[in-house]
Amino acid sequence: MSGAPVTIGEAARATGVSAKMIRYYEETGLIAPAARTRSGYRLYVASDLHALRFVRRARDLGFAVEDIRALLALWHDRARASAEVRALALAHVTDLRRRIDALEDMARTLEDLAAHCGGDARPDCPILDDLAAGPPPKPAATPTRGSRAGKASALPLRSR
């Protein structure tokens, strides 16, 4: 229960955020600059640790750092509307689902190909054949490349 400030190493251990990342978050303004000892050591009190755990949890849920910035702002705004938070979360879910679908497509395709691949000592291999054939034929009529559509967020993932 000691409310005494701790150094960055302890904060890291206590929150699961590496010291490196804590400094990075501070540098980029995601978290407030920590207090310092006279000799320059960063010091963290309970509320700082709380914020760090918040960030950690949000990262675990796949939020990009920029999203977390917004979430933190809402967290600190005691008058926020829960609708705002909800919207943020659901937008993120949409993003996650899109990525899941993309990965799922890849996995299914590869499983299909693998299923038709002997997997023996012979060289014939539908997997390589598929790769060599290049991009799959466009499924539909549409102007041979309406393709250039929406950029999908550069997945903030890590699994650690």
Add this chain to the structure above:
Amino acid sequence: MSGAPVTIGEAARATGVSAKMIRYYEETGLIAPAARTRSGYRLYVASDLHALRFVRRARDLGFAVEDIRALLALWHDRARASAEVRALALAHVTDLRRRIDALEDMARTLEDLAAHCGGDARPDCPILDDLAAGPPPKPAATPTRGSRAGKASALPLRSR
């Protein structure tokens, strides 16, 4: 059907790999250095385009560039055993599935939280509460998961 060599821009258009990326792949040794005109322009023949399409397709299937290096080697090795290719593909599928599961967990958790969130003008919000609570309690019992096991490949994703 002209077998005439094309410049990098045409190669890019023909294969769906940007000129930037073609140069990058060459630089990193993924593809062989292109032939050059006397004035230094890169020139691509049909087999080069074929290789580029191969790379493109493999990227589309989520393979990391390093994996593609191996796949290309197998492709060029006419005596390869299809088992090798299959193993590579299935290892990648495993990886994809792991990532899918992770994303799925995130999405489900967020959906759960959102479901219990009023989403109105009031400030109470289980989503923020959850984030503020930090990492979820260990599911306990079982040998605390084999958890910190395998490093999960740093997701080669892009959706373009």
Add this chain to the structure above:
DNA sequence: GTGGGGCTTCCCACGGTGGGAAGGTCAAGG
């Protein structure tokens, strides 16, 4: 006072991708 572990800052790397500057080349059109 000395050793070792912590802290500081600073730079570098990764995977892939795009942006853009500064300059060379090439073909078409005046």
Add this chain to the structure above:
DNA sequence: CCTTGACCTTCCCACCGTGGGAAGCCCCAC
């Protein structure tokens, strides 16, 4: 012949989040 504009070249920078490591303080226990 010369200009124009599209294309090519190399080179550096940025993104995002993370880790590695060097060089140099600081602090505590012995």
